[in-house]
Amino acid sequence: MRHTDVLVVGGGPTGMTVAGDLARAGRSVTVLERRPGINPSSRAFATMARTLELLDSRELAEGLLADANRAQEVSLFGGARLDLRHLRSRYRYAMITPQTTVDTALGGYAKTQGADIRRGIEVVGVCHDEDGVIVTAQPKNEPGQRTTWHASYLVAADGAHSTVRRLLAIGFPGRTVLSSVVLADVKLRNGPGGGLTLGSTAGEFGFLAPYGRHETDGSWHRAMVWDRGHQVSDRAPVGDSEVADVLRRAMGTDFGVLEIGSLSRFHCDERQVERYRHGRVFLAGDAAHVHSPMGGQGMNTGIQDAANLAWKLAAVLGGAPDCVLDTYHDERHPIGRRVLRQSGLMARGITLSPRIARGARDLVAPWLFRLPAVRDAVAGSFAGTGLRYPRRSGHHRLAGTRGTEIPLTAQRLTVVQRTPGFVLVRERGADRPDEPRLLHAERADRGPAVLVRPDGYLAWAGSSVDGTWRDALREWTGG
Incomplete structure (x- = not known):
């Protein structure tokens, strides 16, 4: 054994x-x-901002980004766009690779x-x-x-x-929510641009994500297409013409499919x-x-x-x-x-069929996504930067939030966390506590001291002088 x-x-x-x-x-x-x-x-x-932060703390983000595309927005239905450029992150985009x-x-x-x-x-x-x-x-x-x-x-x-x-x-x-979805790598003569692009009708949808692979006669994209009128088994073969035809109808334009690489058909479930x-x-x-x-x-x-x-x-x-x-x-x-x-x-929302429902969606969505509060909440949720964990009873309101964007006097937090362990970020100008088990950093702003967990979320916030951070550390480590 x-x-x-x-x-x-x-x-x-x-x-x-x-x-x-x-x-x-x-x-x-x-x-x-x-x-x-x-x-x-x-x-x-698509690798989102919060995941890129985690990859950065493992010294992987820069290497991956070097050969990847960066999408700052996602085009949706009715001309609506999900704008990632306002994310509270170093990575205000999705990495496409x-x-x-x-x-x-x-x-x-x-x-x-x-x-x-x-x-x-x-x-x-x-x-x-x-x-x-x-x-x-x-x-x-x-x-x-x-x-x-x-x-x-x-x-x-x-x-x-x-x-x-x-x-x-x-x-x-759980249950199946979509079947006969086709995924393909496609080379397009005239791609839609640098962002993530969605097109849909009452009968089909198409989605394009630009890869970093560009050639003299076109550019490569990851394509996802679905046709309500062609629902077949996952084992049914996918032809090049099926991808090109559904993509053209869904997008309302012909981007000129020059070549198709890998092809697969799948269904997607909602299960947990x-x-x-x-x-x-x-x-x-x-x-x-x-x-x-x-x-x-x-x-x-x-x-x-x-x-x-x-x-x-x-x-x-x-x-x-x-x-x-x-x-x-x-x-x-x-x-x-x-x-x-x-x-x-x-x-x-994408696969809505009734004309009235689609019309209402296309009327409301562009207006809604232009509202900064809605834009930032939705973008932060999809990017992972807006998510937090439950705060333990009696802890500071910041406990459970992400600490990545706290400004430090020296290296950014994800660089500090390339060494595993908890990080005590003390107040600006405060003395460094004597605690060899911790990584240490100093805030560059006037915020409180925080104890950052190894995954980048705050375990505690308050005054470093009173030593209550030791209690929080003991809760998580037993030491």
Whole structure:
């Protein structure tokens, strides 16, 4: 039997973020991924601002942005536009690049930090009790070479069709919301421009995201198309003409499809597990929640699940109270539910069929999205920068909010957090407390001192002089 602190099942962006963060914190972690390599049919293409902040704290953002496109707005129905240029973030745009690129970067991060990554291995058995988790795995399609693993904790990050979830008989309630959606890489003679572009009629929709791949005779885009009148099985083949025809009708113009690369047909569900924690087993990413692809939330939500969970596992392995792990569900389940709701609303809005309803939508939406309060709330929700976690009783009103935009006298917070741990940001001009277990920084403005968790959210705010930050630190670390 082999032993590890944490076993991660699934080597996508969620699993690799968990693995890299745990290894960076000094914990032993093993990743079991059934595919021999990175999944070439990954659907995500938009990395939002909050995820870019997390990638920056792992020294990955700049490298990814170097070869990516940046979309500052999203065109919607009726001429409405979702403007990302007012986000309270260093990244006032969505990074447009294939998920495989992000997968590669996070896989490299996990490996560099010391995670043990084993590909071509599938899980065939899981059992857990108060003492740990035992997992039986084997090389894919080779049932005679089974290996048993023992871990203190198991993270199921193995996707919408999670093997771990099935083996433990964990329900995944929900329903299908769209079927026969086609995803394709298309080379266009005359692309629509630099932003994310949506077109829809009563019978179809098309969506285009520009990649950074430009050639002399055109530019490459990730395209998503749907035709109400052509609802077929996911297994039905997709022809080049289907993509070009639906795209032309949905957009109301012909961008000139020169070439089509990868093609896939899929359906999308709205589903979420009732609990993200099952004893010593945790579900994250698509294993915990799936939803409409509208808004580009899937990969982003999974990476943020991982960033929330990994430091808590590391803390409990280091002596923090077990109840810290319960906060993973408490904080992330409501976020997952919100993502399902907002992505679903967008999907239903795009696919409206009745003429009166579409007319009302196209009349109201452009006006609504021009209101700064609405614009900023919706953009912040989709980008992840406007989300917060519940504030614990008796804590400062800032507790649970994101600390990334606090101005510091030296490096920005995401650079400080490239070393794992809690960060005590003291008031401007205040003396540095004697606490070697913490990372330290100083505010450049007149705000209060804050204690920043490893995932970038505030655990405490107040006066650094009274020492109450030590109580908050003890709540989370037990030390």
